[in-house]
Amino acid sequence: MARPQDTLADGLRAVKSLQDAGRVAIRSQDLKRDQREALLRGGYIQRVIKGWYVPARPDEQPGESTAWYASFWDFCASYLDYRFGEEWTLSPEQSALLYGGSTSVPQQLLVRSPKASNNTTELVHGTSILEVKGELPATNEREVVDGLRQYTLAGALISSGPRVYRQNPIDMRAALGLLQDASQVLPVLLEGGHTTAAGRLAGAVRSIGRDRIADNILKAMRAAGYTVNESNPFEDDVSIELPRREHSPYVNRMHGFWQSMRTEIIEIFSGPPGITEDAATYLKTVEDAYTTDAYHSLSIEGYRVTEELIERVRSGSWNPDQVKADLQQRDAMAARGYWLAFQEVKESVARVLAGDNPGDVADSDHSGWFVALFTPSVEAGILERADLAGYRNDQVYIRNSMHTPPKREEVLDCMAALFDLLREEEHAAVRTVMGHWLFGYIHPYMDGNGRIGRFLMNVMLASGGYPWTVITIDRRDEYMAALEEASVKNNIKPLAEFLASLLP
Numbered sequence: 001m002a003r004p005q006d007t008l009a010d011g012l013r014a015v016k017s018l019q020d021a022g023r024v025a026i027r028s029q030d031l032k033r034d035q036r037e038a039l040l041r042g043g044y045i046q047r048v049i050k051g052w053y054v055p056a057r058p059d060e061q062p063g064e065s066t067a068w069y070a071s072f073w074d075f076c077a078s079y080l081d082y083r084f085g086e087e088w089t090l091s092p093e094q095s096a097l098l099y100g101g102s103t104s105v106p107q108q109l110l111v112r113s114p115k116a117s118n119n120t121t122e123l124v125h126g127t128s129i130l131e132v133k134g135e136l137p138a139t140n141e142r143e144v145v146d147g148l149r150q151y152t153l154a155g156a157l158i159s160s161g162p163r164v165y166r167q168n169p170i171d172m173r174a175a176l177g178l179l180q181d182a183s184q185v186l187p188v189l190l191e192g193g194h195t196t197a198a199g200r201l202a203g204a205v206r207s208i209g210r211d212r213i214a215d216n217i218l219k220a221m222r223a224a225g226y227t228v229n230e231s232n233p234f235e236d237d238v239s240i241e242l243p244r245r246e247h248s249p250y251v252n253r254m255h256g257f258w259q260s261m262r263t264e265i266i267e268i269f270s271g272p273p274g275i276t277e278d279a280a281t282y283l284k285t286v287e288d289a290y291t292t293d294a295y296h297s298l299s300i301e302g303y304r305v306t307e308e309l310i311e312r313v314r315s316g317s318w319n320p321d322q323v324k325a326d327l328q329q330r331d332a333m334a335a336r337g338y339w340l341a342f343q344e345v346k347e348s349v350a351r352v353l354a355g356d357n358p359g360d361v362a363d364s365d366h367s368g369w370f371v372a373l374f375t376p377s378v379e380a381g382i383l384e385r386a387d388l389a390g391y392r393n394d395q396v397y398i399r400n401s402m403h404t405p406p407k408r409e410e411v412l413d414c415m416a417a418l419f420d421l422l423r424e425e426e427h428a429a430v431r432t433v434m435g436h437w438l439f440g441y442i443h444p445y446m447d448g449n450g451r452i453g454r455f456l457m458n459v460m461l462a463s464g465g466y467p468w469t470v471i472t473i474d475r476r477d478e479y480m481a482a483l484e485e486a487s488v489k490n491n492i493k494p495l496a497e498f499l500a501s502l503l504p
Contacts (some may be wrong), residue, residue, distance in 0.1 A: 008042055011035030015045065015055055024071045025078035026053040048075060048124055065125040069404070070397040072105045076129065077147035080111060083131075088113035088149055089142050091132075092159035095150035097168060100175035101249035103404040104488045112136065141188060153178060154185045157204075158197045165204065165233035170256040170490050173208050173234075177242040177252035182216035189217070195226045203232035209241045236260070250406045251417045254438060258421050261492040262430045268496045269429035270503070272464030279353040286346055286458075286468045293454075293470045294338045338451065340372040345455045349462045358431060358463035359423030362456055369455055373448050391415065391444045398443065400480075403487035405443035414442045428464020433496050435460050437486050457499070469502045 014031055018024075028036065028051045036053075039045045043058035046067055054075055056067035080088050090098070091110040108120075109129045116131035123129065136142065141155030151159060157175065165172050179185065189198045198221045206214040214230070221228045240259050242252050276282050348365040352358050367390070377383040391411045397404065406414055418438050425431045436457035443449045458468050471479050475498075482495040 024074035
């Protein structure tokens with residue numbers, strides 16, 4: 001008779017094989033019954049619906065949503081392929097949001113298929129899939145991106161109704177920013193005679209400064225004999241200029257965020273005091289804040305089953321005492337790393353107080369903060385030296401957050417855009433709020449993003465003469481909720497109000 005640890009180890013190996021093959025959604029028949037039950041008891045998989053599971057971590061608390069949010073898109077793609085084969089697609093509105101870089105988990109995913117039964121499938125953590133019976137778009141208006149069957153960019157922008165423009169202006173502007181020429185949408189517009197959509201698209205692209213594309217859409221449609229009336233589907237009066245020739249929707253989103261949110265931030269904050277002439281006294285107050293400040297960190301978790309974990313389970317060496325010892329060692333190394341990084345950040349603050357551009361300082365120094373933060377863990381053998389090489393090389397997920405950070409391939413462009421925006425921004429409060437939030441939004445490192453993001457926040461505060469500010473543990477829930485509101489609902493007001501309330 002197999003030992004319990006052998007059954008669990010075999011189950012973990014089966015899960016790892018599925019993950020290595022690109023499978024996230026796990027069906028009951030993928031595992032033997034005893035393996036499935038052992039994995040469920042151990043917290044290594046979570047049930048989504050009857051007969052379907054996703055990988056999880058045993059250290060998640062009851063009711064925690066991280067594993068589900070991390071698996072949502074891959075799970076839905078696998079589940080829908082199982083249900084409908086190739087005959088399904090996301091709605092044009094959801095497709096457009098994805099092109100605009102919005103990968104936050106929706107509460108309800110709208111799907112179209114000729115095989116659908118017009119039913120809602122309730123998932124977990126308040127999410128669901130609504131399947132609507134309907135014909136698929138033409139072959140040239142749909143594609144598969146990361147396993148998701150969706151409208152093409154042109155098809156999504158043309159078929160999306162005006163409501164999504166009103167409700168998701170930043171996301172839609174980011175998607176529109178991917179259009180480099182009218183020829184990307186004209187074949188579909190002309191072939192389908194989409195006069196209303198043509199007028200809406202013309203007005204939408206003109207609102208982001210793409211007059212040439214708007215004019216060419218109108219000229220081509222009218223030359224073909226169609227009557228087209230231009231209309232701007234955006235209800236806000238924000239003037240947004242997106243970078244031309246930008247191929248990253250995430251960079252477009254960042255520019256849209258910055259331009260649309262900065263006025264609200266300035267209205268919430270009191271005017272910057274101005275950089276002090278007494279740098280020594282300011283730096284002394286920074287040093288005095290160290291002990292309290294050092295307690296605050298965010299943890300980023302990944303969801304992969306490793307060979308090491310399998311063997312530790314099989315050998316019986318994965319036990320609570322070992323876990324406790326590991327955590328104590330990591331905590332000790334983290335405390336030492338924080339002190340080293342804090343010294344680096346003080347030097348960055350000194351440069352800002354001396355008059356250096358805060359965006360330049362953050363750009364040149366932030367990698368040094370990261371290296372200092374994790375050097376003790378490398379010296380202790382917890383991390384490899386290669387882990388200090390630079391930005392992350394894998395996907396990360398934020399605990400309990402519906403926001404999915406950009407893909408690793410997008411990180412370099414996003415970080416370059418962030419520092420450019422910081423360099424060009426004139427108001428210290430905007431640099432503080434937007435810099436702190438967008439650093440966490442991008443999540444450039446596998447770990448330490450929260451700590452480094454707060455370092456960045458305080459360097460930007462110093463650039464306006466605001467004091468070093470500590471976000472205390474008793475306000476952590478409020479702080480995390482404000483970050484989530486900004487990242488998922490594009491609402492910066494709660495975070496700006498929260499940070500402003502910390503200042504004297």
